[in-house]
Amino acid sequence: MDFQQASTYTEPQHLLRDIASRFDRERVAISFSGAEDVVLIDMAHREGLEFNVFSLDTGRLHPETYAYFERVREHYGIAIELLMPSPAAVADLVRAKGLFSFYKDGHGECCAVRKIEPLRRKLGELDAWVTGQRKDQSVTRTDLPLEQEDRAFSTEAHRLLKFNPLADWSSRDVWAYIRTHKVPYNELHDQGYVSIGCQPCTRAVGPHEHERTGRWWWEEATARECGLHAQNVVKILG
Amino acid sequence: MDFQQASTYTEPQHLLRDIASRFDRERVAISFSGAEDVVLIDMAHREGLEFNVFSLDTGRLHPETYAYFERVREHYGIAIELLMPSPAAVADLVRAKGLFSFYKDGHGECCAVRKIEPLRRKLGELDAWVTGQRKDQSVTRTDLPLEQEDRAFSTEAHRLLKFNPLADWSSRDVWAYIRTHKVPYNELHDQGYVSIGCQPCTRAVGPHEHERTGRWWWEEATARECGLHAQNVVKILG
Amino acid sequence: MDFQQASTYTEPQHLLRDIASRFDRERVAISFSGAEDVVLIDMAHREGLEFNVFSLDTGRLHPETYAYFERVREHYGIAIELLMPSPAAVADLVRAKGLFSFYKDGHGECCAVRKIEPLRRKLGELDAWVTGQRKDQSVTRTDLPLEQEDRAFSTEAHRLLKFNPLADWSSRDVWAYIRTHKVPYNELHDQGYVSIGCQPCTRAVGPHEHERTGRWWWEEATARECGLHAQNVVKILG
Amino acid sequence: MDFQQASTYTEPQHLLRDIASRFDRERVAISFSGAEDVVLIDMAHREGLEFNVFSLDTGRLHPETYAYFERVREHYGIAIELLMPSPAAVADLVRAKGLFSFYKDGHGECCAVRKIEPLRRKLGELDAWVTGQRKDQSVTRTDLPLEQEDRAFSTEAHRLLKFNPLADWSSRDVWAYIRTHKVPYNELHDQGYVSIGCQPCTRAVGPHEHERTGRWWWEEATARECGLHAQNVVKILG
Numbered sequence: 001m002d003f004q005q006a007s008t009y010t011e012p013q014h015l016l017r018d019i020a021s022r023f024d025r026e027r028v029a030i031s032f033s034g035a036e037d038v039v040l041i042d043m044a045h046r047e048g049l050e051f052n053v054f055s056l057d058t059g060r061l062h063p064e065t066y067a068y069f070e071r072v073r074e075h076y077g078i079a080i081e082l083l084m085p086s087p088a089a090v091a092d093l094v095r096a097k098g099l100f101s102f103y104k105d106g107h108g109e110c111c112a113v114r115k116i117e118p119l120r121r122k123l124g125e126l127d128a129w130v131t132g133q134r135k136d137q138s139v140t141r142t143d144l145p146l147e148q149e150d151r152a153f154s155t156e157a158h159r160l161l162k163f164n165p166l167a168d169w170s171s172r173d174v175w176a177y178i179r180t181h182k183v184p185y186n187e188l189h190d191q192g193y194v195s196i197g198c199q200p201c202t203r204a205v206g207p208h209e210h211e212r213t214g215r216w217w218w219e220e221a222t223a224r225e226c227g228l229h230a231q232n233v234v235k236i237l238g
Numbered sequence: 239m240d241f242q243q244a245s246t247y248t249e250p251q252h253l254l255r256d257i258a259s260r261f262d263r264e265r266v267a268i269s270f271s272g273a274e275d276v277v278l279i280d281m282a283h284r285e286g287l288e289f290n291v292f293s294l295d296t297g298r299l300h301p302e303t304y305a306y307f308e309r310v311r312e313h314y315g316i317a318i319e320l321l322m323p324s325p326a327a328v329a330d331l332v333r334a335k336g337l338f339s340f341y342k343d344g345h346g347e348c349c350a351v352r353k354i355e356p357l358r359r360k361l362g363e364l365d366a367w368v369t370g371q372r373k374d375q376s377v378t379r380t381d382l383p384l385e386q387e388d389r390a391f392s393t394e395a396h397r398l399l400k401f402n403p404l405a406d407w408s409s410r411d412v413w414a415y416i417r418t419h420k421v422p423y424n425e426l427h428d429q430g431y432v433s434i435g436c437q438p439c440t441r442a443v444g445p446h447e448h449e450r451t452g453r454w455w456w457e458e459a460t461a462r463e464c465g466l467h468a469q470n471v472v473k474i475l476g
Numbered sequence: 477m478d479f480q481q482a483s484t485y486t487e488p489q490h491l492l493r494d495i496a497s498r499f500d501r502e503r504v505a506i507s508f509s510g511a512e513d514v515v516l517i518d519m520a521h522r523e524g525l526e527f528n529v530f531s532l533d534t535g536r537l538h539p540e541t542y543a544y545f546e547r548v549r550e551h552y553g554i555a556i557e558l559l560m561p562s563p564a565a566v567a568d569l570v571r572a573k574g575l576f577s578f579y580k581d582g583h584g585e586c587c588a589v590r591k592i593e594p595l596r597r598k599l600g601e602l603d604a605w606v607t608g609q610r611k612d613q614s615v616t617r618t619d620l621p622l623e624q625e626d627r628a629f630s631t632e633a634h635r636l637l638k639f640n641p642l643a644d645w646s647s648r649d650v651w652a653y654i655r656t657h658k659v660p661y662n663e664l665h666d667q668g669y670v671s672i673g674c675q676p677c678t679r680a681v682g683p684h685e686h687e688r689t690g691r692w693w694w695e696e697a698t699a700r701e702c703g704l705h706a707q708n709v710v711k712i713l714g
Numbered sequence: 715m716d717f718q719q720a721s722t723y724t725e726p727q728h729l730l731r732d733i734a735s736r737f738d739r740e741r742v743a744i745s746f747s748g749a750e751d752v753v754l755i756d757m758a759h760r761e762g763l764e765f766n767v768f769s770l771d772t773g774r775l776h777p778e779t780y781a782y783f784e785r786v787r788e789h790y791g792i793a794i795e796l797l798m799p800s801p802a803a804v805a806d807l808v809r810a811k812g813l814f815s816f817y818k819d820g821h822g823e824c825c826a827v828r829k830i831e832p833l834r835r836k837l838g839e840l841d842a843w844v845t846g847q848r849k850d851q852s853v854t855r856t857d858l859p860l861e862q863e864d865r866a867f868s869t870e871a872h873r874l875l876k877f878n879p880l881a882d883w884s885s886r887d888v889w890a891y892i893r894t895h896k897v898p899y900n901e902l903h904d905q906g907y908v909s910i911g912c913q914p915c916t917r918a919v920g921p922h923e924h925e926r927t928g929r930w931w932w933e934e935a936t937a938r939e940c941g942l943h944a945q946n947v948v949k950i951l952g
Contacts, residue, residue: 059297059322060304063437070337079333084297084325087356095317099308118325175684189682192668199301206666208651211683413922428920430906444904445925446889535773535798536780539913546813555809560773563798563832571793575784594801675777 012165013043015146019130019163020049027127029054031119031228032080034065035186035196036174037132038072040165042183045076051130054081054122056228058114059090060198068186075184083118090114100200107201107216108227114198116227123153128161133229136170137195138212141229151231171211250403251281253384257368257401258287265365267292269357269466270318272303273424273434274412275370276310278403280421283314289368292319292360294466296352297328298436306424313422321356328352338438345439345454346465352436354465361391366399371467374408375433376450379467389469409449488641489519491622495606495639496525503603505530507595507704508556510541511662511672512650513608514548516641518659521552527606530557530598532704534590535566536674544662551660559594566590576676583677583692584703590674592703599629604637609705612646613671614688617705627707647687726879727757729860733844733877734763741841743768745833745942746794748779749900749910750888751846752786754879756897759790765844768795768836770942772828773804774912782900789898797832804828814914821915821930822941828912830941837867842875847943850884851909852926855943865945885925 019028029052030040044051055069073080093101093113102110123129135144150162166174171194178185188196192204194211205214257266267290268278282289293307311318331339331351340348361367373382388400404412409432416423426434430442432449443452495504505528506516520527531545549556569577569589578586599605611620626638642650647670654661664672668680670687681690733742743766744754758765769783787794807815807827816824837843849858864876880888885908892899902910906918908925919928 057297057328059295060301062301066298066337066438073336082325082329082332084323084328086325087320087322090295090322091320094320098311099304172684175682185682190668190680192666192680194683200304204666204668206651206661207670207687208648410922413920423920428906428918430904430918432921442904442906444889444899445908446886449921533773533804535771536777538777539774542774542813542914549812558801558805558808560801560804561798563796563800566771566798567796570796574787575780676780 012040012169013047015163015165016040016044016049016051016130017047019128020044020051023128025050025052027125028052028129029081029122029126030130031055031132032069032072033132033197034061034068035132035189036171036178037166038183038185039174039177040130040132041072041076041078042177042181043165045078046181052081053078054083056115056118057082057084058198059084060114060200062188062196062199062202064188065186065196065199068184071184081122083122085114085118089117102201102216103218106219111227119228120153123150123160124158126160128163130163130165131229132166133164134166134169134171134174148231152227152229250278250407251285253401253403254278254282254287254289254368255285257366258282258289261366263288263290265363266290266367267319267360267364268368269293269370270310271370271434272299272306273370273427274409274416275404276421276423277412277415278368278370279310279314279316280415280419281403283316284419290319291316292321294353294356295320295322296436297322298352298438300426300434300437300440302426303424303434303437306422309422319360321360323352323356327355340439340454341456344457349465357466358391361388361398362396364398366401368401368403369467370404371402372404372407372409372412386469390465390467488516488645489523491639491641492516492520492525492527492606493523495604496520496527499604501526501528503601504528504605505557505598505602506606507531507608508548509608509672510537510544511608511665512647512654513642514659514661515650515653516606516608517548517552517554518653518657519641521554522657528557529554530559532591532594533558533560534674535560536590536676538664538672538675538678540664541662541672541675544660547660557598559598561590561594565593578677578692579694582695587703595704596629599626599636600634602636604639606639606641607705608642609640610642610645610647610650624707628703628705726754726883727761729877729879730754730758730763730765730844731761733842734758734765737842739764739766741839742766742843743795743836743840744844745769745846746783746786747846747910748775748782749846749903750885750892751880752897752899753888753891754844754846755786755790755792756891756895757879759792760895766795767792768797770829770833771796771798772912773798774828774914776902776910776913776916778902779900779910779913782898785898795836797836799828799832803831816915816930817932820933825941833942834867837864837874838872840874842877844877844879845943846880847878848880848883848885848888862945866941866943 030037030044032038032041032053032055034055041051041053069080072078090113093110097105097109129150133141133144135141144164144167146165146167147161147163150160154160177183186193186196188204192206193202193214194205195215196202197215201216203214203217205211268275268282270276270279270291270293272293279289279291307318310316328351331348335343335347367388371379371382373379382402382405384403384405385399385401388398392398415421424431424434426442430444431440431452432443433453434440435453439454441452441455443449506513506520508514508517508529508531510531517527517529545556548554566589569586573581573585605626609617609620611617620640620643622641622643623637623639626636630636653659662669662672664680668682669678669690670681671691672678673691677692679690679693681687744751744758746752746755746767746769748769755765755767783794786792804827807824811819811823843864847855847858849855858878858881860879860881861875861877864874868874891897900907900910902918906920907916907928908919909929910916911929915930917928917931919925
């Protein structure tokens, strides 16, 4: 079965309705990162669709991002489930390597503790999740389908689907939507930030720089995935 | 027994030596908050005393504070044990009340989740802890002894001592020490910050303002304790 | 005579050489605003052409812009002639209307005092000036020629030419040049700023916003010229 | 005649009334620097005294300082006369030495152009001026009288008096007044700044640092006068 063809709803709103109808509410959720993927929440809201929403709180987000989570929470009247890392796992990493080991050893180890493990725990409770990934975000995302089996988080016992309703949208599309619908956005976007992740691993980009140059800029472009979407990388390298 | 009289070492260095000699290394630790109490770490270092050090990482500290933790870690060649809150407890609070409930309901509930419970777990493993509290910091600390039974965290089964080697020092003394010994300090101190806690609950103070006006400024002065040193408040209110 | 056809050098470097050969060195100058038009200075430098350079210092530039002037000065080993406004004219305006009258009355009056008059004095000494204007910068610049008579500053007694060697370049071209040739640029560009003028009249722009939305954003798009290039507006309105 | 004894009004308000009665309104003015000396303006306002107010606008002030000038202007309904430097003098200095020569050559040369000459022109029209200087500001001001002949700016033909109504006030007194009377103050004071001058020559000070360490910090303490009050230095060195 080819998951890329599975969904025939190319408008994100249609796909969201389709997802809502196919899954039990407690078995699917939107992953909200505090940046542009708020568009998914806005669309669900306008469509009258009730999706659970979770956000990875690595403990190292910008103060502006926490403020933004709150604005989204209040604006849409929704609860946001924060997924924080295991205190023991963070303490172990920090005791061994300090708080900025990613600059030396790459971001993989820190992302594993602060993002992947909390996400894995959560995804274990779900049949599907919905992300704001887009093809134009990265060289690792150019083949991104609207719907796919999540090979990074599925297990033999538990098959997980991943939906990317904005896969075909450009960054320009996303921002046109945000401005047209007056969607709340992270105030860092007004300070030169485009793609926003953890504070020490995110920076503003200059005029006409690709948005992903603002993430893990000390590493190679093909490594600029945090592991949430690890299968993207596998594809490229494979 | 009166714990206030127990220690006769009024010089902090002498008290630190006394503490190191009285407790098993794994049963005592310095609580380092990322602000001025680095003086304790510096003194221990110069005295050749090996103390464990822990810091409460609430997940809401300033980026500058994490950078500072790292500088201290590298400068002294020590490990810092980060105490983070329970992911489930944070998620519960945020699901119910969002990320800034403290501005409405007071900081007690959030501090309980992000500071007190992680600290309680840690203190359960110790016989004594060492803090940077000073009498001049707050109206709630004017009677602070060098050594005291920690009534907030002792249980019937487990008696805990608390040492405050800097109790008699003024803020000016602390800063004279920092400058004389070129001790690394949080860069926020050069931006008007004096007492530094969590990012949303800390602000810079103006010229000649009391340092505690920079903490939980929307609450009454007698409430400006986070619960770590709850017995200070009990005394005042009692 | 049609000045638009006068210059047949479409590569900016060729045009710069042409200009240098046609005018006495003291009768032509590059107008450097502290933003992207540094490209002209860099090209002249690489071509071995010695152009005088002036900058309008309105007294209200960003601290980052002054720092940038200095970096350019040192990098290219050139002198920059600062054109400041008449103290009496500024004092008169401020006495009458304060320091932020442009937010209420439009920017024209303040630009007249702080930019146009100092520029007019300088242009009176020149036969030609060279600017970094581009067609893609604004709805008022879509017809911009490489060479034109400067109708705003020519007088009956004194005819002035204006050259816009970058007229056909896009913003993307400019930035590609800056990055390829490691040309120093204003650090504000790394904080979301694109077009940079005076501090109170400039702001960062969000993702995919047009660069001129960062200038005089409280006024209509057709009014977003400061008068230096007033004939652009005349054309549009005419 | 000893000018130090001339004034017997030790309360600043009394002295201001005395000054207002002794001089023609157009022959005396308050020098307002955009920092704490707003207290003089507030006192005059409460006393119903109409003083002219001038400020030295060096062209290098912080954006926050210009915003503050405006707040003061609006709050008290007064005009502020901005004294800007001669465009030609600034251009000459910058052409020769760039925009930051003070870091290498000391601040004297730049202050001469941007502060002293504009001030000298203004003081030539006055019989007396009123400043916010205090004894506790600097090692160069410990003998500061309430009233003095201004030896730096008097000429044989023109004798000038200088009044320092706040000479005996401490920094703490000034801030108590500002807070009690809700006097508008420069927002930089909430970011660690105490004494505020030009942007490149001012910085925030850390806890318990002397306020003048925030000015011209790369020079000796006895040189930390800009020439406005040059006779203070003469005294010390003499």
